Amino acid sequence: MAIDSTRYYVSFVAPVLPEPPQEYDPAQFNQLNNALRLYFNNLDRGIRDASTAPAAEAKGWFFS
Secondary structure, rough: OOOOOOOOOOOOOOOOOOOOOOOOOOOHHHHHHHHHHHHHHHHHHHHHHEEEEEHHHHHHHHHH
């Protein structure tokens, strides 16, 4: 079985989520949504960058 030796350089970590309030509060709900939105945006960007780098390097090698 082949070992995946690809290194992924991720410059972010999962956010510390705010404590839930005892009662519904729209401002705190928006704060939670913003924290999750930022995390998933970074995750999407990291996956896209990681998936395109090896292909770009392979094409560069082929054309050189």
